[in-house]
Amino acid sequence: MPREEKVKDYLLSELSDEDKPSAIWAEYRALRVLGIPNENLKKIVKPRLQNFITNLNLSAVYHNHYLLKDVYYLLVMSRELGIEIDESWKETVTSFVLDLRDDGAFGSKISKIKIVRLETTLYSVLILNELGYGYRDGKTVKFIESNRNGALWWSLPITRYALLALNSCGAKVEGKEEIVKALERRKCPYGFFLTLPTRIPSRGIR
Structure with missing residues (x-):
């Protein structure tokens, strides 16, 4: 069996077992690159996303802000694959995320730790705009920019x-x-990227 086919089979088996939309998204995108048709992916992804929605307790975000990242990827995949989501659920998520707002950012009710507030803000903005809210706030933009360290975050x-x-x-x-x-x-x-710039002259890694 060609290597590409082995990779496809492996990713398809992993995709069928995943529950977290953020993990599902990574495998789903890889399978799209490998040429798996959207209709085939939709049959696998749809029940996984529906199961996530059914079992999601939004109040758990106060203990695990990364659930917001999963909601974001759920919305991205739903849009890309044409999976319909109940409008009342979308409204509930919109209201919940908007309630996380504070002065220019999101998440002070979750944590005072700066990086957690930043991540909560980023996921919240992305969720709102995936939901079509059209979130625009200069204070939020300034907050995101203020967390920049040099060129990157x-x-x-x-x-x-x-x-x-x-x-x-x-x-x-x-x-x-x-x-x-x-x-x-x-x-x-x-072909990969390091978390921090590293230089090892003898091996040519920069």
């Missing part, structure tokens, strides 16, 4: 969510060239 994943959130708000991202250069400094010759 706290980590590469957080940088990705920050850029997605700013873009969804229609905000102008400053220093795009610096962002590209910072990412290039983290790229390895093996």
Whole structure:
């Protein structure tokens, strides 16, 4: 069996077992790249997402803010695969997320830790705009920008969510060239990226 077919079979088996939308999304995107038709993916993904919605207790977000990330990816996959979601559930999620707002950010009711508030803010903005709320708030944009450390944010994943959130708000991202250069400094010759820029001259890793 060709290697690509083995990868497809493995990812399809993993996709069928996953419960978290954030994990489902990663495997679903890989399978799309490998050429699996959307209709085939929809048959597998739809019941997993419906099960997540049925069992989701939004109040659990106060103990685990990463549930917001799962809600975001659920909405992304639903949109891309044409999976309908009950409007009343969407309204409930919208109201819940809006209730997390404070002065320019989201999540002070969840945690006072800065990185948790940032992640909560990013996921909240992305959720609202996936739901068609059209969230625009200059204070939120300033809060996201204030958490920037040089060209990037706290980590590469957080940088990705920050850029997605700013873009969804229609905000102008400053220093795009610096962002590209910072990412290039983290790229390895093996095709992956390091969390921090590293230089090992003897092996040519920068």
